[in-house]
Amino acid sequence: MTLHRFKTCATSFLAPFILAGVLAGVLAGLSACSGNEGANYEYDYPTVSSDKFQRQRLEELEGGDETVFGELSIGGPKKRGGAAAGEGFATVNYYLWRATLETLSLGPLESADPFGGVIITDWFTLEEEPGSQYRVTAYILGRQLRTDNIKIALYVRPKGTGKAKMDPHRASAVAEAKLENVILSKARTIRATQFK
Secondary structure, X not given: OOHHHHHHHHHHHXXXXXXXXXXXXXXXXXXXXXXXXXXXXXXXXXXXXXHHHHHHHHHHHHHOOOOOOHHHOOOOOOOOOHHHHHOOOOOOOHHHHHHHHHHHHHOOEEEEEOOOOEEEEOOEOOOOOOOEEEEEEEEEOOOOOOHHHEEEEEEEEEOOOHHHXXXXXXXXXXXXXXXXXXXXXXXXXXXXXXXX
């Protein structure tokens, strides 16, 4: 018998025993990791009364920290306290967003960006004023339900063709403020009726 043939025969004969030994070693190592079978672990879970939790939740809602996508916004969960609360991606107040969408639904939407807080309508005509067309751009600037977190840019152009149609101008500040107030009152109504 040649030496090469002897090595192959010995290797093929010992292979199952080597495999069984390696497998037994792995199983012994894994069983050693699962020790402390009789150990008792004590977990300390925080306890919160339901009244305290509801009061805390209402305070959060009144503070206006709700976002369009709730806790799972793109910026991650809300951070509490100090300068850290303003970090991350821009999020907007849920009630302002919803009220703005409902108010501006009288015209076709051209763009709505919930992360940047911008809603733009296309040109539309009101039944009360058939000779003019309007376009609204709404900016939701913050996470709280406050008057300074909604800004409206209202554009007007005469309905028609030619140069007049291409010459839009900004509406008066009074008209923009009225539209902002309509959106704010609708947002407050939505917030007030949400828990009834």
